[in-house]
Amino acid sequence: xxxxxxxxxxxxxxxxxxxxxTACKExxxxxxxxxxxxxxxxxxxxxxxxxxxxxxxxxxxxxxxLQLNENASEIAITSTCKNGALGNMNDMGKNQKxxxxxxxxxSDELRKINE
Numbered sequence: 725x726x727x728x729x730x731x732x733x734x735x736x737x738x739x740x741x742x743x744x745x746t747a748c749k750e751x752x753x754x755x756x757x758x759x760x761x762x763x764x765x766x767x768x769x770x771x772x773x774x775x776x777x778x779x780x781x782x783x784x785x786x787x788x789x790l791q792l793n794e795n796a797s798e799i800a801i802t803s804t805c806k807n808g809a810l811g812n813m814n815d816m817g818k819n820q821k822x823x824x825x826x827x828x829x830x831s832d833e834l835r836k837i838n839e
Contacts, residue, residue, distance in 0.1 A: 731819035732802040733827065741768060741791035743837055744799060748787050751829035758785065758822065773806070774822065780815070781807040785822055801826055 737744055745768050752760055752772055761771045761784075772785040783803050790798045803819035 730802065730804045731815075731823055732800065733823045734798055734800040735827070736792065736796060736798050737834060738796055739834060739837065740795055741789055741797045744797040744834070745789045747833035747837060748789060748799065748830055751833040752787070752826065755825060755829060758825075772826075774818075776806075780805065780818060783815075783819060783822055785826065787826070799830065 739747070748770055749763060752758065752770060755772075758772050758774055761773050763770050768789040770787040772787070774780075774782045774785070776782045783805055785801065785803045788800045790800070792798055801823050803822040805815050805819065
């Protein structure tokens with residue numbers, strides 16, 4: 725069961741699943757303080773993590789891309805504290821910050837596809 729401060733954001737984009745997945749992979753390559761743990765090309769998921777800080781053991785971030793139709797996809801991003809429910813009670817906004825940073829990076833990559 726997810727803790728109170730797990731943070732999930734879902735949004736739809738007018739791009740094929742392939743383009744959306746490619747944009748997500750490119751977007752997370754150079755994010756500050758976030759590293760790629762795994763990329764599953766079959767399930768269209770990306771797992772990321774952050775390192776521990778003075779206030780946190782870090783977070784695990786999962787990005788999942790679902791095909792809605794030929795030209796539309798849903799991108800779901802979840803950020804969860806590594807130290808379980810106790811850490812999730814007070815994440816100090818870190819999960820939301822992670823997702824905001826990732827959404828901006830994905831948005832920037834998707835814009836490049838349209839250029």
